[in-house]
Amino acid sequence: MSGQRTVLVLGGTSDIGFAIARRYAEQGWTVLLAARDADRAERNANDLRLRYRGEAVAVAFDALSLEFHARFLDGLGMLPDTAVCVIGVLGDQARAEADPDHAAAILRANFEGPALLLGEIARRMAARGRGTIVGVSSVAGDRGRGSNYVYGSAKAGLTAFLSGLRNRFAGQGVHVMTVKPGFVRTAMTEGMKLPGQITAEPGQVGRAVYRAAEKSRRNVIYVLPVWRLIMLIIGHIPEFLFKKLKL
DSSP: OOSSOEEEEETTTSHHHHHHHHHHHHTTOEEEEEESOHHHHHHHHHHHHHHHOSOEEEEEOOTTOGGGHHHHHHHTSSOOSEEEEOOOOOOOHHHHHHOHHHHHHHHIIIIIHHHHHHHHHHHHHHHHTOEEEEEEOOGGGSSOOTTSHHHHHHHHHHHHHHHHHHHHTTTTTEEEEEEEOOEEOSGGGTTSOOOGGGEEOHHHHHHHHHIIIIISOOSEEESSTHHHHHHHHHHTSOHHHHHHHOO
């Protein structure tokens, strides 16, 4: 590979992951796309190569295979300058309430797998003395809601983990940024009634992540700033009243 900067996108076949990958490729970065669906990752990598004339490589990867995390990173042959984690599943709240296996799958995909992998990457970046980690969490983690508390609690865990990681490695050259996209029009939200004024497109997420991670070095971002105000208000609703809202 060339000596240009490299970004590893974990979850590179998701709409948001691919949008972020496109933004980095557009800026001349080498892109490593890691995903369970190796064929789709390769198609996305080929798209980047054709569109931006840069280097893009697809890598098969399963975040839930914890025993292979270290081997996966060793196999890259180099530690990326920036690692972006977009791994996650929305799941089905009603099913999760009745099916512990489904609930566990949501918790593992949104918290356990991403957190343990990013922790390992952070340790390696700290040993090198530099690096950027971007974790895509969710506004759903800002306060537990009855309609999606399994997914939301997993994202709350990831948000707390990223905050701890940021403090743990402050001063060691590793910057950790948390992203809270809010509603985004993707395959994950297909069929849902999304409020247009507060719904972002994947391309907006890609641009916001690149700008905040590589230019302004932010710690936490809401892709659409209005979400910070929305979640501030939701977070201050008294519990006795919150229970009546059925959110």
